[in-house]
Amino acid sequence: MCKNGRYDTVxxxxxxxxxxxxxxxxxxxxxxxxxxxxxxxxxxxxxADNDATVVVADIDxxxxxxxxxxxRNAVAATADITDMSSFAxxxxxxxxxxxxxxxxxxxxxxxxxxxxxxxxxxxxEVWDEIVRVDLDGLFKATRAALPxxxxxxxxxxxxxxxxxxxxxxxxxxxxxxxxxxxxxxxxRAMALELGPKGILANAVAxxxxxxxxxxxxxxxxxxxxxDRVREFMAHIGMSRPARPSEIAEAVLxxxxxxxxxxxxxxxxxxxxxxxxxxx
Amino acid sequence: MVDRVQNVxxxxxxxxxxxxxAAIGAETTICAAALEALRANGxxxxxxxxxxxxxxxxxxxxxxxxERSDGAEADALVAAAGKAAEAMSRRGKGAVIxxxxxxAAIPIRRHAEHSRLMxxxxxxxRCISMESAPHVRVNALGFGCIGESASDxxxxxxxxxxxxxxxxxxxxxxxxxxFMADPLNxxxxxxxxxxxxxxxxxxxxSF
Numbered sequence: 001m002c003k004n005g006r007y008d009t010v011x012x013x014x015x016x017x018x019x020x021x022x023x024x025x026x027x028x029x030x031x032x033x034x035x036x037x038x039x040x041x042x043x044x045x046x047x048a049d050n051d052a053t054v055v056v057a058d059i060d061x062x063x064x065x066x067x068x069x070x071x072r073n074a075v076a077a078t079a080d081i082t083d084m085s086s087f088a089x090x091x092x093x094x095x096x097x098x099x100x101x102x103x104x105x106x107x108x109x110x111x112x113x114x115x116x117x118x119x120x121x122x123x124x125e126v127w128d129e130i131v132r133v134d135l136d137g138l139f140k141a142t143r144a145a146l147p148x149x150x151x152x153x154x155x156x157x158x159x160x161x162x163x164x165x166x167x168x169x170x171x172x173x174x175x176x177x178x179x180x181x182x183x184x185x186x187x188r189a190m191a192l193e194l195g196p197k198g199i200l201a202n203a204v205a206x207x208x209x210x211x212x213x214x215x216x217x218x219x220x221x222x223x224x225x226x227d228r229v230r231e232f233m234a235h236i237g238m239s240r241p242a243r244p245s246e247i248a249e250a251v252l253x254x255x256x257x258x259x260x261x262x263x264x265x266x267x268x269x270x271x272x273x274x275x276x277x278x279x
Numbered sequence: 280m281v282d283r284v285q286n287v288x289x290x291x292x293x294x295x296x297x298x299x300x301a302a303i304g305a306e307t308t309i310c311a312a313a314l315e316a317l318r319a320n321g322x323x324x325x326x327x328x329x330x331x332x333x334x335x336x337x338x339x340x341x342x343x344x345x346e347r348s349d350g351a352e353a354d355a356l357v358a359a360a361g362k363a364a365e366a367m368s369r370r371g372k373g374a375v376i377x378x379x380x381x382x383a384a385i386p387i388r389r390h391a392e393h394s395r396l397m398x399x400x401x402x403x404x405r406c407i408s409m410e411s412a413p414h415v416r417v418n419a420l421g422f423g424c425i426g427e428s429a430s431d432x433x434x435x436x437x438x439x440x441x442x443x444x445x446x447x448x449x450x451x452x453x454x455x456x457x458f459m460a461d462p463l464n465x466x467x468x469x470x471x472x473x474x475x476x477x478x479x480x481x482x483x484x485s486f
Binding site for chain 2: 012020021022188189191192193194195196200207220237238239240242243245246247248250253256258259260261262263264265268269270271272274275276278
């Protein structure tokens with residue numbers, strides 16, 4: 001695949017259906033934040049496929065309802081992770097209706113695509129907004145959910161969706177880098193503190209992810225990558241973006257009882273982007 | 280060892296029907312149990328007369344007990360793994376899974392030789408992953424204390440820094456191998472995933 005030191009980009013492989021891992025999540029209750037988005041709904045779907053009861057939580061009420069309506073064992077919840085009392089209400093309703101909370105997937109997050117500038121001119125209000133949602137919001141959602149998870153005595157799983165830019169910084173998105181690096185280290189701190197209480201915390205750090213709305217950004221109208229995208233993809237071993245389902249597969253594993261000795265880890269699901277320097 | 284492997288329960292399921300599986304390197308309990316689990320999920324184990332380059336899933340097994348670490352075969356093992364990954368790349372699919380200890384992530388005092396070997400093996404894994412992308416996934420697991428008294432992996436002294444305050448079970452190690460072998464886990468490559476109860480996450484003692 002390597003030609004003259006460069007790498008060909010590859011199309012998305014044909015989607016394989018029905019051959020993912022099977023875990024028994026029957027009886028377990030999961031809250032997935034940001035679940036109306038592409039990655040969030042893929043995560044919610046994989047958890048529901050494996051018999052978890054899923055609370056599809058999102059600030060976008062209609063989006064949450066739409067996703068929940070397509071899944072079995074799922075309910076929608078309007079939730080704002082930056083408002084701890086609002087999220088606590090979602091937690092309370094979940095615990096009251098289903099009797100327990102076993103899994104929290106902190107997926108909700110934002111980034112700015114139209115504000116890519118150097119830090120010496122980065123707008124403080126944009127910085128504040130990204131950190132407020134991506135880092136502070138993740139803390140508040142976790143803080144709101146933990147008492148119910150700890151009180152149940154069943155243990156539990158927290159899976160934080162970080163980003164590969166929290167491990168290897170990218171230019172012109174300083175608050176996103178900082179917030180996701182914060183999420184990664186917060187995950188480790190959670191693991192140390194919550195492990196003795198039987199609650200495991202881990203993070204998945206996605207690389208470049210394609211969804212239906214962003215497909216044209218990668219592949220264009222004619223299905224071919226532009227030179228700019230090809231150059232970007234040349235730094236990724238897989239030479240293509242991920243599907244949301246590929247991120248969800250890792251999240252499913254970390255939510256399942258089968259990862260019961262994995263704690264405080266950050267798994268980059270990035271097609272090899274962060275593996276090393278590709279000349 | 281055989282009895283313990285047969286006692287593994289509660290494993291997750293993946294679909295690798297027809298995938299050819301093999302292992303090279305040290306004969307460890309974790310590797311034997313993982314091979315058994317891969318067979319149980321539809322994998323076909325290659326017999327010893329067939330080259331491991333014919334495998335679709337290859338376990339690259341290192342000695343996981345630090346005192347038994349021996350670097351004599353390390354270069355040969357890395358070379359064999361690279362050759363197998365290259366063959367998989369030509370065939371267009373495959374997964375190589377290095378079975379290491381968590382010392383690949385963080386070195387252990389008094390186990391300098393073992394730590395050096397694990398760290399070097401992890402670096403080799405990453406290099407092989409870059410060479411064999413995009414169709415082959417190459418990853419590593421870094422086991423902490425696995426088995427009673429860390430009989431299968433690690434050093435029992437690590438346990439004082441494990442937030443879960445217990446050793447890992449054999450099936451917990453094997454499930455992680457199945458995850459890395461899962462064909463739908465198709466965008467993870469070049470990664471080291473510690474399976475250590477949080478030993479490598481930070482400083483687990485209160486002060």
